[in-house]
Amino acid sequence: MPKITYLVPDGTAHIVDVPVGQSVMDGSVRNNLPGIVAECGGSCSCATCHVHVDPEYAELFDTATDEERDLLEYAEDVDERSRLSCQLIVNAACEGARVVVPDSNG
Secondary structure (H helix, E strand, C coil), X not given: XXXXXXXXXXXXXXXXXXXXXXXXXXXXXXXCCCCCCCXXXXXCCCCCXXXXXXXXXXXXXXXXXHHHHHHHCCXXXXXXXXXXXXXXXXXXXXXXXXXXXXXHHC
């Protein structure tokens, strides 16, 4: 199981085993990490799971869809690293990937 590091709004880092095929959002929600609200449960319809993906890990995930990019327009603290964690599906190559939950989520 790949280990994903979540840097949450209070500045702490949490390393979580996330099964291949699950989303980065699932890993956070199942471990009760603060900051990723996931109001829609992962259906890509709310943008409450906004994260920043460290640049060196961005290519490990599929490219953002038009729907995801549209939703990110409604999130705060959006930049070129912004993604919805419900759309970041973990694969074996994601070992060590790191995401930052923006302060605006917490």
